[in-house]
Amino acid sequence: MAKVAQGDLDLLKILFKRHHLHVYNFLYKMCRDKMLSEDVTQEVFYNIMRYRASYKNGRFVSWMFTIARNSLRRHLQKTKVNHEDLDDVSYRLIENEEPKEDYTHLLRALDKLNPSDRELLILNRFQEIKYAELANIVGSTEGAVKTKVSRALKKLKVIYFENL
Structure with a gap:
């Protein structure tokens, strides 16, 4: 670059x-x-x-x-x-796509998170952005981002397992 x-x-x-x-x-x-x-x-x-x-x-x-x-x-x-x-x-499943059942359930659980939590999880877990980089992206500190990601994961876990 x-x-x-x-x-x-x-x-x-x-x-x-x-x-x-x-x-x-x-x-x-x-x-x-x-x-x-x-x-x-x-x-x-x-x-x-x-x-x-x-x-x-x-x-x-x-x-x-x-x-x-x-x-x-x-x-x-x-x-x-x-x-x-x-x-x-919010997340919307495309009618023409048929993802695996587990992935569909995960998408629905992610949909129930607030957008800032969802964004952090997508960047950190799906895009594999490290905490320091994520802190730069969202304009926060690395420690705060770690805490927010951890809390978002806990929320996602609760949502995911309550709807099984």
Whole structure:
């Protein structure tokens, strides 16, 4: 990313190939809308190119997911008519998809969490973002993020097992 920030835009396609599925999966788990996730994923990489000068040689993944979060939030705020606010977005199962039963139950349990808890679990457990990076993404401290993730996991466990 440092070379892209210096103007070597050909290298952006390497970053896209490596990370676009991670961004798409995060966005899809947050809004459960395939087309929206695809559109915002493209917007994220456009913004990476557009704001490349603001990259300060930190952890690229943290910077990228911060852009992804902000892009989704902006998009949902801009199109309030068609979408709920990010804090009110809930998981919706796609009728055409038939995930495994355990995964369906997990998605339904995740749906019952508040959006901030769901976002932390998706980034930490599904996207495997470490606590220090997650703290940068959400603008908090590493200790606070560890505590929030732990509490979110406890809530998820309760929800998951009460509906079995």
